[in-house]
Amino acid sequence: MARVRKTVTIRDVAEDAGVSLQTVSRVVNGGPNVRPQVRDKVRASIERLGYVPSLAAQRMSGSRSYIILALNDRERTLADWRERRGTDWVDQMLLGGILTCSRHGYRMMVELVDTHSDHVERELGAALSALQPDGVILTPPHSENRLITELLAARGIPFARIGSDAEGPGIALTMGDEGAAHLATTRLAELGHTRIAMIAGPASYSLSGWRIAGWKRALAERGLPSEGLLEVGDFGYESGTRAARALLDRNPDVTAIIASSDQMALAALEVARDRSLAVPRDLSLISFDNTPIVRFSQPPLTAIDQPIAKTVSRAVEQLIARGQAAEGGAVIEVAAGLVERSSTALAPARA
Amino acid sequence: MARVRKTVTIRDVAEDAGVSLQTVSRVVNGGPNVRPQVRDKVRASIERLGYVPSLAAQRMSGSRSYIILALNDRERTLADWRERRGTDWVDQMLLGGILTCSRHGYRMMVELVDTHSDHVERELGAALSALQPDGVILTPPHSENRLITELLAARGIPFARIGSDAEGPGIALTMGDEGAAHLATTRLAELGHTRIAMIAGPASYSLSGWRIAGWKRALAERGLPSEGLLEVGDFGYESGTRAARALLDRNPDVTAIIASSDQMALAALEVARDRSLAVPRDLSLISFDNTPIVRFSQPPLTAIDQPIAKTVSRAVEQLIARGQAAEGGAVIEVAAGLVERSSTALAPARA
DNA sequence: ACAAGTCTTGAGAACGCTCTCAAAATGTGC
DNA sequence: GCACATTTTGAGAGCGTTCTCAAGACTTGT
Incomplete structure (x- = not known):
């Protein structure tokens, strides 16, 4: 024995x-x-x-810890998770990260931190002290949280900001939100739509602004109007319902909607159903994210695929490569693609 | 500066x-x-x-590592993930685990290991040597993998087997699959259904057997037949399609189906749609898992909610509490519940 | 064949913590 | 107030690695 x-x-x-x-x-x-x-x-x-070296011992002897820490917004994540709304973002990030980390002999650890808490510094500080990660990956809205980026910079820990293209400390990785929105809008225009509305995310996320910009640019290129066709939600289902209702109340002639999240798109789909608008016959719908839930809705939604996993993977590689050099400035773009399903079609003939 | x-x-x-x-x-x-x-x-x-103690130093000095390792099946996870089918199991496990771990000052780490590879020992061994976790959580099908349980037992690392109620080494946590299937079946019988079919999971998962047993027990209690009403899938969408077709081909009078996974239930829903069977008017459907995708299908599916997060949470607590005592024997049950949505209704009047 | 390199190897300290064990301080009973 | 038990405190070793720095083994040029 x-x-x-x-x-x-x-x-x-x-x-x-x-x-x-x-x-x-x-x-x-x-x-x-x-x-x-x-x-x-x-x-x-x-x-x-x-023989396999002990991570702890390696860390102890002053070298690297071989740990990359991924930070997520606790509030939002837990809410989505408890209500069974899906936390695909976490999945994408975790799996994309794990795979790339393990390829380089690193490990990934996920940490949930509140954005709105004044404990940020305390919580994050504790995690950093305990884990002493070689790099940190920030996701929205943390990517643009001054407290966090400054804390990391002060500690000299390399970090990557995902979904944020503002130049600044650390490495910024964007998923080309302006271009993606432009792509979606253009596609709808090609299908003959002329009243293309957008349900955007909150202004506190800079990507919301970029998506609006891309939408506007595509409309402007074709001389299409944008006035009155913009609503703002918070990425959640309920806000999508409100936004879609307001939009359709105000503009009964809208034939296409781009929603800034799958949840909001699904909400719009439900609103359309309530009003006996057939999707895609009467109303075309494109969502952002392309999480699993839009594959199984009726109809399955056309969506902008956010390459989160790939982006996180790039981030990990950058962090590992840069080592101690926490210098900022770099902006890397991973382009999003459009996955066409059954929620988009030719614009209905004018009444 | x-x-x-x-x-x-x-x-x-x-x-x-x-x-x-x-x-x-x-x-x-x-x-x-x-x-x-x-x-x-x-x-x-x-x-x-x-001040926050360094995890690495704590580990070094011979005490605990404050790390719980969660093992998932790499093959299945990556397939589900790449095809955007949803990897809710990972989410549930990660988040349920993280929350409970952090409450006790521990951290959770996720590792993907192939079941079918003969590298199991090497891969897992490397992870164990590198991380030296204080406990390991096994999910199906690893829970019943001899190589893995023996390796862990040999190393004296406490571990929990989730979704496995066989007595054996380590702590076993079951989600009451027999009872859950019984519950679902009974509910359908109460709604007047008499031909209640089941699409089970593969026999290599012992939970598949338990679910079948629960279904049979409920049928027997009411004198309902089970012959010819059982099909086996592999939890995946395609297998669900095959199973549902076979089932309906063989038994046109089936009015209710219990599927052993959300994917298979969604597949059955699609098959029903193809055959112009309205759900729930002509066919009632209950799935197992209750992942986010079934909330947004049309109609939203009634489902057995697998309390994965809660179970993992219990597992973590047990592992932390037991410390070095890797003795086995304990079997803990966390009961599943039924979430009624719109895919179940009274049985149609007999033709 | 000798000095001056370059390549390869090893000894010993250091990392931050907990463990063991002994010393100091305090408390107890009569 | 004294011997003794008990609680509280601290000194020093050890965990498994990597780092620094010096020593040893080869080359090479002349």
């Missing part, structure tokens, strides 16, 4: 290979200056003994 | 409070034998300096 096999340490390997501790360390970390012959011998011992 | 503020260590606190290192450690860990007066003084210093 072999209980609790003692952990294999670097010392065991050194002994087994007949070299010093330090040499093993060099081999493990791909250091230069090791004779091929010695390297192979050590590798063989590592293999045989099944 | 204050760069990289040096980390606050236990030594700084000790100095500040004018006590020894060891005393601070005792206060931090709630050790006994510290005078209230001294404790308060130390606490004040901790507060003032913003």
Whole structure:
């Protein structure tokens, strides 16, 4: 009954290979200056003994922690999660991150932090002290939270801001919101729509502004109007219902709506159903996000696919590559695509 | 330009409070034998300096790692994720786990491991060596993977098996699959249905057997037939389509179907639509899981809500409480509930 | 063949914490 | 007020790694 096999340490390997501790360390970390012959011998011992360095020890000895911390908005995440509205963002981020991290020998950890709390500094500070991550990934709305970015900058921890293209500290990664909105709008225009409305996200997210800009630019390019065709929601279902109602009340002639989140699009779909507007016959609908819920609605929604996983993956790579260099300035764009399903069609013939 | 503020260590606190290192450690860990007066003084210093123990150092010094590792099936997870089918299980697990962990000063880490690979031992072994978690949470199908449970038992790491009620090593947590299926079946019978079919999951998951058992028990209690009313899928959408077709081809008189996953239920819904069977007028549908996608389908589906988050939460608590005691035997049940939406109705009048 | 390099190796300290064990302080019973 | 038990405190080692720096083993040029 072999209980609790003692952990294999670097010392065991050194002994087994007949070299010093330090040499093993060099081999493990791909250091230069090791004779091929010695390297192979050590590798063989590592293999045989099944040695894997302890993350904790590595961290202790002042080197990297091999941990990337991903920060999400606690309030929003928990609300979406408790009400079973789906937390796809977390999924995308977690999985995209995990995969890329593991490819580089890193680990990803997810942390929920409140945006609106004045405990931000305390909570985040605690997480940073405890984990000492090599990099931090910020998602909206944290990406634009001064308290957070400054805290990270002060501590000298490299970080990436996702969904934020403002130049500033850290690496910024945008998903091309202006272009995506332009793409969606243009597609609708091509289908013959002339009254194309938008339900935008809150102004506190800079991506909301970019999406509105893209929509307006596409409309302007074709001489289409935008007046009265903009409503603002908070990305949530209820706000989508309110916005869609207001929009249709004010503009009975609207034939296409772009919603800034799947939830709001689904709400618009429901409003349309209530008013006996068939989608896509009477009303075309395009949503932002492309989370699983829009694949199974009736009809399935055409959506702008937010490449969150890919973006997070890029962020991880950047963070790992940059190492200690927390200098800012870089802005990376990962373009979104349009996934056409069944909620878009030719504009109805004019009445 | 204050760069990289040096980390606050236990030594700084000790100095500040004018006590020894060891005393601070005792206060931090709630050790006994510290005078209230001294404790308060130390606490004040901790507060003032913003001290938070380093996870790595804690781990190093031979105590706990404060990390709980959650294992998921890589193959299934990645497939669901890449195809945008939703990975709600991961969400539930991650969020339920994170919340409970943080309440106890722990952290949760998610790891994807292939079930079918013979690398299991290597992959898992590496993760365990690197992370040295205080506990591991296994989800189906890992919960019943001998290689994995034995590896964990051999290393003396406490672990919880979710969705598995077989007695065995580690703590078993079941979500009462037999009872849940019984509940769903009974509810349908109460609505007047007499031909109640089931699309079960694969036999390799023991929960599939339990669900079938619950369904059969409920039918037997009311003298209803089960012959020819069982189909097996693999939880995925396509398999649901096949199963539903086979079922309806063979039994045109079926008026109710219980599907063992949301994906399969949605597939059945689509099959019904193809055959002009109105749900719930002609066919009632109940699914298992209650992931976000079934809230937004048309009609929204009645579903057995799998309390994954709660179960993981319980698992975390158990693991933390048990500490080093990896003894097995315990079986904990967290009951599932039925969420009624619009896919269930009174059985249609007999033709 | 010798001095001056360059490449390879190893010894020892350090990281921040908890553990063990002994010393100091306090309390108790008579 | 003294011997003893008990509580409280601190000193020092140790956890598994990497870092710094010096020593040893080869080259090379002359």
